[in-house]
Amino acid sequence: MIDVNRQGEVWVFAEQEDGSLHDIVLELCGKARELADILGVRAAAVLPGTAVTPLARRLFAQGIDTVYVVDDPRLKHYQTTPYERVMTTLVERHKPQIVLFGATALGRDLAPRVASALRAGMTADCTDLQISDVVEPRSKEVHAKLLLQIRPAFGGNIIATIVNFDRWPQMATVREGVMPLRDGDSSRQGEIVQEKVELDDTVLALRLIQRHIEPRKINLKGARVIVAGGGGVGSKADFRLIHELAGVIGGAVGASRAAVDSGFIAKDHQIGQTGTTVRPALYIAAGISGAVQHRAGMEESAKIIAINNDREAPIFSVAHYGIVGDLKRVIPMMIKSLRERQ
Amino acid sequence: MPYDIVVCVKQVPDTANITAEAMKEDGTVNRAALPTVFNPEDLHALETALEIRDGYGGTVTVISMGPPRAADVLRDCLFRGADRGILLTDRRAAASDTLATSYILAQAIRTVGRFDIVLCGRQAIDGDTAQVGPQCAEKLGITQITYLEEVVSITGNTVRVRRSMGHGWEIVEAKMPVLMTVIETANEPRPPAAKRVLRYKRARVLDELAGEVKQALPEATDPQREEEVSCRAAALAARGLLIEQWNLDRISADLSRCGLAGSPTKVHRVQSIVLTKQGYSEIPATAEGVQQLIHELVVDRTLG
Numbered sequence: 044m045i046d047v048n049r050q051g052e053v054w055v056f057a058e059q060e061d062g063s064l065h066d067i068v069l070e071l072c073g074k075a076r077e078l079a080d081i082l083g084v085r086a087a088a089v090l091p092g093t094a095v096t097p098l099a100r101r102l103f104a105q106g107i108d109t110v111y112v113v114d115d116p117r118l119k120h121y122q123t124t125p126y127e128r129v130m131t132t133l134v135e136r137h138k139p140q141i142v143l144f145g146a147t148a149l150g151r152d153l154a155p156r157v158a159s160a161l162r163a164g165m166t167a168d169c170t171d172l173q174i175s176d177v178v179e180p181r182s183k184e185v186h187a188k189l190l191l192q193i194r195p196a197f198g199g200n201i202i203a204t205i206v207n208f209d210r211w212p213q214m215a216t217v218r219e220g221v222m223p224l225r226d227g228d229s230s231r232q233g234e235i236v237q238e239k240v241e242l243d244d245t246v247l248a249l250r251l252i253q254r255h256i257e258p259r260k261i262n263l264k265g266a267r268v269i270v271a272g273g274g275g276v277g278s279k280a281d282f283r284l285i286h287e288l289a290g291v292i293g294g295a296v297g298a299s300r301a302a303v304d305s306g307f308i309a310k311d312h313q314i315g316q317t318g319t320t321v322r323p324a325l326y327i328a329a330g331i332s333g334a335v336q337h338r339a340g341m342e343e344s345a346k347i348i349a350i351n352n353d354r355e356a357p358i359f360s361v362a363h364y365g366i367v368g369d370l371k372r373v374i375p376m377m378i379k380s381l382r383e384r385q
Numbered sequence: 386m387p388y389d390i391v392v393c394v395k396q397v398p399d400t401a402n403i404t405a406e407a408m409k410e411d412g413t414v415n416r417a418a419l420p421t422v423f424n425p426e427d428l429h430a431l432e433t434a435l436e437i438r439d440g441y442g443g444t445v446t447v448i449s450m451g452p453p454r455a456a457d458v459l460r461d462c463l464f465r466g467a468d469r470g471i472l473l474t475d476r477r478a479a480a481s482d483t484l485a486t487s488y489i490l491a492q493a494i495r496t497v498g499r500f501d502i503v504l505c506g507r508q509a510i511d512g513d514t515a516q517v518g519p520q521c522a523e524k525l526g527i528t529q530i531t532y533l534e535e536v537v538s539i540t541g542n543t544v545r546v547r548r549s550m551g552h553g554w555e556i557v558e559a560k561m562p563v564l565m566t567v568i569e570t571a572n573e574p575r576p577p578a579a580k581r582v583l584r585y586k587r588a589r590v591l592d593e594l595a596g597e598v599k600q601a602l603p604e605a606t607d608p609q610r611e612e613e614v615s616c617r618a619a620a621l622a623a624r625g626l627l628i629e630q631w632n633l634d635r636i637s638a639d640l641s642r643c644g645l646a647g648s649p650t651k652v653h654r655v656q657s658i659v660l661t662k663q664g665y666s667e668i669p670a671t672a673e674g675v676q677q678l679i680h681e682l683v684v685d686r687t688l689g
Contacts, residue, residue: 044649122557123519123529148551152531155516159487159523164649167483167514177653191653197511198400202656210649248528249557252545256553268688292688311552316513325687334401346687348678349665359665364678368670376675384679 044163044210049188051140051212052109053079056130056153057090057102058145060121060256064098066264067145069105070222074172075143076106081174082188085109087139091129093119099235104227109234111137117242120254121149123156125246130157132240139212141190143172146216154216164207166192166215170320177206189213199316199335220264220320221343263314268294268325271314271341274301275330275351276370282307284374285329291381297321297341299331315340329370333358350374386541387442388501388561390434391494393521394427394447394462396455397511423458426506428574430567433536434504435466435575441539443501444468448493450478450486453592459628463585464577471497472590475632477640482648483512487520489643492636494525502544503564507532515566522564530557530565587621590630594618 045051053075058065072088079086087109088102099110113129130153134142142157144150146168158165171193177186190213192205207213263269270292272285282302289296297319298312314321315337326344331337333349333356341347342361349362350370359365366373398419434445447462449455450473459470473493481489494503503525508515515531522529532549539545542561547554549568589597591614598605598613605613621627633643641647668674682688 123531127523148532148549151515152519152529155483155514155519156523156529158516159484159520162484162649164482164484165516166650167512167516192650196513197398198513200400200657203652204654205650206653207649208651249530249559252556252558254550254553254555256550258552325682336401346682362665364668365665366668366670366674366678373670373675376672377679380672380676380679384683 044161045134045138045212047209047211048138048140049082050084051138052085052087053082054139054142054212055086055088055102055107056142056144056150057088057098057110058147058149059090059092059095059098062092062095062098064101065145065147065149066224067147067150067217067219069101069227070219070224071143071145071217072102072105072107073225074217074222075141078141078172078174078190079108082140084140087111087137089113089130089133091115091118091126096235096237099233100229101227103231103233104229105225106231107233109236111236111238113238113240115240115242117244117247120251121153122247122249122251123152124248125242126153127156127160128242128246129240131160133238134161134212136238142212142214144214144216146218150216154214158214161212163210163212163214164205166194166205166207169194169215169217170221172215172217177208179208190215195316195339199339218320220322257311263295263297263312263319263321266295266321266323268292268327269297269314269321269323269341269344270294270327270329271297271299271331272302272307272329273299273331273337274305275332276302276307277330279307281371284371284378288327288329288374288378291378291385292327294323294325294327297326299334299337301332302330328358328362329374331358332356333361387444388437388539389443389499390437390445390502390504391497391500392427392431392434392445392447392462392467393490393494393503393505393517394431394449394458395424395506395509396421396449396451396458397424397509398422400510421454421457423461424506424509426508426567426569427458428506429569429571430504430506431462431465431467432572432574433533433565433567434502436572437502437536437539438468446471446497446500448473448490448497450474450489450493453590453596453630456590456593456628459590460585460588461577463588463628464582465575466578466581469629470588471629471631473631473636474590474592475643477633477644480645480648481643482650483514483516483520484649485643485647487517487524488647489633489636489638490517490521491524492638493631494521496631496636501542501561501563503527503562505564505566507566507568518564518566525562525564527562527564528559530559530563533565533567534571585626588626588628589621590628591618592630594621
């Protein structure tokens with residue numbers, strides 16, 4: 044760990060794969076900029092990999108002042124130990140006050156290991172970050188401008204705010220899709236710092252035998268309208284109605300876990316705590332009862348229409364418009380009404 | 386070649402079925418009022434361990450950290466085929482965050498002694514952090530492989546496994562000792578075996594015996610009860626039915642790294658998410674109703 048360092052920068056771990064930045068990194072850059080402005084410090088990103096320096100421009104555009112590049116052939120494909128070495132070395136060298144990671148599969152492999160090595164705090168899967176003064180309950184000591192790390196817990200039934208008083212840096216992984224992505228400013232300039240971290244082949248604990256990457260075929264996060272179906276749709280054949288409505292409306296197809304588990308649709312359409320978090324302009328939930336895990340992934344949508352034949356379904360608690368009825372009757376009516384307008 | 390495997394399991398509140406009664410007025414969760422379950426992904430970790438042992442020989446030791454009632458999950462592990470259960474229970478470990486928890490678990494694993502493979506569920510459903518596995522690996526100074534989906538092969542001291550990457554998978558090899566976190570698609574956990582249930586349903590930890598003795602002998606003095614407890618413990622131990630109970634002293638833990646003192650992260654505030662009927666406009670399930678709704682959405686520019 045490092046001591047409390049109020050001049051410390053706000054850092055983002057710039058996750059990349061094969062030379063392309065993960066979407067979450069751009070979301071985090073905007074948040075880091077905002078936090079750094081409140082604290083009056085610089086926002087920086089750590090970018091490990093091979094031949095990744097050109098990516099720095101996109102980080103500057105999103106509000107980053109300094110990019111620490113660590114270029115080493117051993118960092119070409121991610122594995123835990125060398126990346127852990129990079130992050131712990133740079134944290135100890137530059138003493139940032141905040142370090143943010145994406146709560147991706149990679150981020151949640153790396154971040155806890157880094158925190159353990161530093162013996163510092165790490166809060167998983169945050170959905171909001173704020174800066175506030177906090178009074179320590181026992182000592183009554185006032186800690187100025189701490190990072191409030193806000194996250195759901197207990198299966199989404201509670202929201203906990205976590206703080207780290209004195210074993211810094213204050214670190215968190217942040218859920219994908221919850222921080223708004225700002226428009227970048229491609230004319231924005233920044234500083235590139237090439238960092239040296241001692242690595243040798245002994246850090247390569249894993250030997251890669253084979254890798255299979257499935258491209259994300261659907262873009263749920265970017266969709267303006269999402270039509271999502273749940274277990275109540277009933278069958279894979281009837282799920283066609285969901286696709287059809289999405290097609291007419293020009294939206295993407297989402298699904299609840301129940302629909303995915305029943306085999307109505309592939310897992311990459313899943314919305315919710317274990318799937319994608321979305322906040323479209325319009326979310327239509329058809330035959331989705333609305334378990335808390337699903338609601339956690341969609342309740343920030345600007346408008347929500349719930350269609351369910353069970354009046355007591357929890358999905359109605361987050362809906363703006365509710366239709367109590369059989370989706371197999373209601374959806375064709377919606378399709379017809381939309382077609383008539385076109 | 387046989388392998389010694391340690392599995393970390395957790396008893397958790399059943400967060401999928403939380404009702405309003407389980408929330409206290411201050412918004413915190415009343416854990417005592419919640420039914421408990423075996424953390425789902427930990428069952429897959431146990432199954433992975435049992436499959437390796439059944440295929441290659443060796444031992445499966447299960448450790449659980451929690452209150453005395455967490456002995457339930459250890460009995461469940463014994464029913465399903467584990468060789469040895471250890472309950473790690475100590476009030477001084479309460480309020481541990483993931484860093485303190487992983488330190489305590491790592492100390493316990495070190496105390497077990499020889500191990501080739503450590504297995505954990507990817508995450509527990511009460512916290513959903515997925516941090517304890519990787520942090521435990523770091524504390525032990527060993528290689529971690531997260532999101533295990535399949536053990537492809539084990540040759541000598543090398544494991545070859547397929548791990549999920551969220552949007553694909555990779556097959557990697559690592560030298561033992563190794564800590565792996567297991568996801569639910571890895572396998573189908575075996576059910577408890579009837580013969581083992583009959584044998585191990587009477588297995589107890591010391592704290593449970595103390596509770597039973599207190600109920601059975603309400604009039605007895607403390608020394609009398611203690612004698613009865615040690616008597617029953619000896620009888621159980623003779624039949625291999627005494628589940629080991631360890632505290633922080635037993636694992637030589639540095640107390641400044643345990644519990645609240647050892648936890649850099651503190652809970653500042655907790656809010657419960659109450660199901661609020663915020664009042665939605667109900668649209669009649671008729672052609673006119675739907676038409677009117679679509680019209681409204683077009684007018685307010687949500688559509689089109």
